[in-house]
Amino acid sequence: MDGDILDNIIGEVEFKQVEFAYPSRPEYIVFKKFCLKIPAGKTVALVGSSGSGKSTAISLLQRFYDPLGGDILLDGVSINILQLKWLRSQMGLVSQEPTLFATTIKENILFGKEDAGMEEVIEAAKASNAHNFISQLPLGYDTQVGERGIQMSGGQKQRIAIARAMIKAPKILLLDEATSALDSKSERVVQEALDKTFVGRTTIIIAHRLSTIRHADLIAVVQDGQVIEIGSHDELMVNENGFYPMLVQLQQTEQVKIQEKGNKDLSMNGSAYITNMESNITSSRMLSLHSRTSSANSTTSAHASLAGDLNNGDKKTFTPSFRRLLGLTLPEWKQATLGCLSAILFGAVQPLSAFTQGSMISIFFLTDHGEIKEKTKVYALSFLGFSLFSMAINIIQHYNFSYMGEHLTKRIRERMLSKVLTFEVGWFEQDENSSGTICARIENDATVVKSLIGDGMSLVVQAISGVTLAWVMGLFIAWRLATVMIVVQPLIICSMYTRIVIIKTMSQKAIKAQQKSSKLAAEAVSNHRTITAFSSQDQILKMLQTAHEGTRKENVRQSWFAGLGLGTAQLLIACIVAFDFWYGGKLISQGYITAKALTETFLILFNTGLVIAQTASMTSDFAKSVEVVESLFAILDHCTGIEPADSNGYLAEQITGRVEICDIDFAYPARPNVIILKNFSITIEAGKSTALVGQSGSGKSTIISLIERFYDPLKGVVKIDGRDIKSYNLRSLRKHIALVSQEPTLFSGTIRENILYGAPDKTDESEIIEVTKATHAHDFIAGLVDGYNTRCGDRGVQLSGGQKQRIAIARAILRNPSVLLLDEATSALDSESEKVVQEALERVMVGRTSVVVAHRLSTIQNCDVIAVLDKGKVVEEGNHSSLLAKGPTGAYYSLINHQSRAHDST
Template sequence: MTTYTYGKKAGLTKGLGLGSLHCVLFVSWALLVWFTSIVVHKNIANGGDSFTTMLNVVISGLSLGQAAPDISAFIRARAAAYPIFEMIERNTVSKTSSKTGRKLSKVEGNIELKNVSFSYPSRPDVVIFDRFCLNIPAGKIVALVGGSGSGKSTVISLIERFYEPLAGEILLDGNNIKDLDLKWLRQQIGLVNQEPALFATTIRENILYGKDDATLDEITRAAKLSEAITFINNLPDRFETQVGERGIQLSGGQKQRIAISRAIVKNPSILLLDEATSALDAESEKSVQEALDRVMVGRTTVVVAHRLSTIRNADVIAVVQSGKIVETGTHDELISNPNSTYSSLVQLQETSPLQRYPSQGPTLSRPLSVSYSRELSRTRTSFGASFRSEKDSVSRAGADAIDAGKQSYVSPGRLYSMIGPDWYYGVFGTVTALIAGAQMPLFALGVSQALVAYYMDWETTCHEVKKIAILFCCAAVITVIVHAIEHLCFGIMGERLTLRVRERMFSAILKNEIGWFDDLNNASSMLASRLETEATFLRGVVVDRTSILIQNVGLVIAAFIIAFILNWRITLIILATFPLIISGHISEKLFMQGYGGNLSKAYLKANMIAGEAVSNMRTVAAFCAEEKILDLYARELIEPSERSFKRGQIAGIFYGISQFFIFSSYGLALWYGSVLMGKELASFKSVMKSFMVLIVTALAMGETLALVPDLLKGNQMVASVFEIMDRKTQVVGDAGE
């Protein structure tokens, strides 16, 4: 409701702002008409020169008014640019591109944390480590166990240099890792996290994040070591199979085995396992644990374990409690003391219903596995589903595309039915919009009447100028009121429509079956983006464009009534030039507004890459994949950039042509007016008044017709909103029925 309240205030503010702008313009014109009459009366200038000057001032004022939104865009751009440049110019504590660090000729794998003190930057008042010490011998398996929040995973982050310690030092083979080249350091380390982070690309590309130049043989060898090769060979495209956003097409165990393949493809000297099997069910855990046992041989390995059954064979088990090492030893040494902290942890897990399973599968009952798997499905983002082939994805996407084709057009009646509950706001908004539109022909009539009055005697001129000035002053007061009411009413309608559409869309999304979300077009990031943008776009089509349309309808009606009353002959002649004038304005509007085209779809892939990289930043940093991500991102920006450049050139050409049409039409209308005057079929007064009124009308009609492509394009985009709302789930139970 906060956005609704803000939207109402924004609508009222917009109306008052536009009304005040027109008020100032009307008052200025009243003053200008009066002052020009004084200039003409004192023979400082004649009526023609005065009218030309006045018209130039009026046009310049209108141009400044039209430029106001662009000026505000610059202000918004400056505000948006500040955090962007702040981020670009920020000096990071550690830089992977730095070439100043040393590279060791040989890595043994001895790691030592010596008197390390650390607090997370987001919580500087919470001390994680205070003079923490830990020795990890080369080639040994060291397991870190302890309760949640004890600091186990922080050790992994410090070794990877995701964070810098506040005090103390971390040594690799006796060298402070601060002095080592960061990219080189991370290339010596393989990291497997609790939640495997995969990117929306092929299995091969995901493994290549571990080593860019890995050959197919190296990839296959890594897949064999991680026991991933079996299920990969059963896939339709094997290593070229797309895994989907965040690896959604794979089960939890399959994703974790690919993550292990990625970690070991570079043959690291150090392996860091941060609860690598805790997110898996018992069956997947067993196979993944066997793969890990195989790859840990001969490497310095740090294992952060929650399930103590997985680290029984570790060379050293370190118990971490409140940021300190309280016990170290082997499993047998620690378990032999029934009063040890380690023994208490083991007993706690053995008696816990959820944790009562060893890593060996035969002792685990099937109902327990299912129960635990369901618990995970509720609490984690892993679906735990078996792999679905890309062909299935394509078939689903094709079916959805057919459904979309059926909804490629939405009738105006259905569009406007969405604002039906707010019809009374529509009535007030429509009436005030018609009045606001009718003001411009009256202005044109007043200006042209002033030109005629300047050639009359002084007494008549004073009388006419007084009437025009009073008319403009009255219009100045009325314009504030009508614009405020118009934009307040349409603003309320727009915000209520946006709220209504988002609620219905979100409700419809939640009712779809899980398989619907497997389609890349229905990825979480895209759905969130559509939920935000398409409701706003629907508001723009149904409400914002409608208000402009109604204003211009009021303008056209008023202008034609005035013009036909003044002189029907010159009105018909000027009407004959409307096709050129209107086509010129349509061309201008279309190509200027479509300078870059609608590139939102072209940017979707780039946005997905950026979103995945940011959400999986630890994985990107651990595998030094920043440059690779940047290359992928830059590659996806090439097409929209090229399209924008080409459309910009076309827009410039057609903008020039449109201006030629417009000024040619003006010249033709004035020339034919002089012909009518020569034949005494029209007076100078009627020609100028009709010309001014109808030129304003042509501008309005051009602007109105220029909205048609927006409405048609908007109708196609809005169809996707109703496609989501109207879609029937294929699983009735998922719809809550």
């Protein structure tokens, strides 16, 4: 909170001689004397190749990093001396990869402006073209988006992220590929809305689609960390040899190809167009009528099917089996045996020591001082012997139990992780199974079980050993007193049992709250850039506080009962001590026992009571362990709905790649009331390329997920090579399928390791280099100091969006798959890289089944089949030429027209 605050911010931004390198790669200089002045209230676009430093400029302006040299000014004041929270509150950010939190749509939008009303939320959603699809959801703005927005399509997430930025009404708007995930129609609508918000506001835009920045006041071309050209669109186009005209030419060439081919096709098929137009009008009316009449039936049947699936799901209640848990320690049976023997011996020390204490007291009543001294030496040496014996036996005991516990921890974590990796995607979409919660369970559950088996087991064995020996000794010394003391000891046990029940109830609520807080914490850490950009730390902490508030109040109430239980136990112990002395005194007066026998018996059995109390004091740990063991076996025994390694499944040595989707009904498990696909059918021929186009949320990515069998349909069947996909051994089938997603996923290892995930068996360096050259990635990798050994960072954070996408494509090509699934595979690339990578992909797609999801229609015009989707159905199907021949009434023609208008002015 330290720093200055400007009373009246105008919005002028200036980069002066900025030099910068990322802390993780200090030897790789991103900016070299970078200079750029952005006038207040103007829109400046940054264009250039992927990795040229565009996104870095936005990160520096928000002070995610500080430059190594130079300065960044806001209204002539260095941002280093401004209050950081205030500075970021003046900026609204929409990133290339939108980050949503696992809460409702409304709460995600409110991250932009915490105190906004519902009217403002709706207005922002309308401005970002998100209100319509949100209103169609059963819960509307209260719909949960899932972890990292997994329940939303890429375009839907992006529009929510734009609404979050718009509601903030910032002085400076930062758009890093803000419309990259939108279809053509949505892009045009959202772009018009964005253009309105630019007025009177300083705006910095990063875009690969030059159509989105043609009206910018200034366009700065960034290359190798420097601004090499700057000016308006018209000014930059004057220099025909400039870098910007070259980028424009690349995009124009692709668009002209579509338009020329479309005009040619239309001229050749004029008569066909008239005929098709009439038939299409009739077909569309019939399709509309059919969809209306079948909608209710399909929805009802889907709901019924879904209900059956849920009822038949894994709803077992898992009773904790400590015998089964002990069975996991069988490989360490030698250590378990030694540990138990040591615990038995150590348990015997307690009653023997108590007996020695009781006997020692009697020597102080002797009259012969010499005898007192001699016996005192004997007892002193006895206690010394007990201490040395206890030390030695404790070392042996704890070493063996620790050895066993460590190996058990390793074994449990490996089994849990290997089991979790087999679960269906729908399991992870449940709130209680978020990645943060699962990681916390894998980390903590094994540790608690180790404590249970190590500390708990040793304590129980010691208690059994000590109690058994104490009872035998007590009965032998003074059976009358011992019998009475043993009879009343269950009162203590009963009071402690009540305490166990109370603590177990409390622990259940506490564990649930802990899992929710772990989930929030994991999201906060992984999405720290978004939280920092919107200064939402307080909001995250409030969400964390809310998660604990109900549990805290309940725990306060329960603590009264726990206190009463503990107080009762303490009272019973005091009463039992008084009763024991009263009865012992009565036995002495009647001549049944001696005073020495009383002290020996009392100390032996009273210390036994302390052992029981000590064991009972572990009840909180035991109660927690019961929950953990239940949680552990719930995972280990969970029957996944989609078994990836079914031993009875058909092993696919080779596949041709013919895909048939027949009469599919589908809804995501987390939103069973929202039917995504209705009576959906499509055939994808082997060795052919099929493109899926349509508006965001129409079901394109869902089809990819069904082919990969991430989910099973509610009704219908998915076939590959004529065989139901459910009959395959899924792992063997997926070896022949490669996926490149819209949001590329990289691991925190090196670039080489990430590429090798595509084909772990291939280690030939020449093959890796070949695929990176094919995807236009080799040059930038070779330019890094560590080359292919460069670490990508958590989820690839050290690389730009385009660089990550090219590595993901290289990973897929290395597999040499029979079926290639491309879900917006080139969305994050600049024009030059997209052209090169698209040519490489088209070469790779030859002779193999390819399914392409794309919003940029220039990337799919050469596909053998193009299927146009709308509201979960195929409304048109054919190749580029035949679909264009349908003219203005055709859905594909309409999509082409939207993109053409977007590119005309460029």
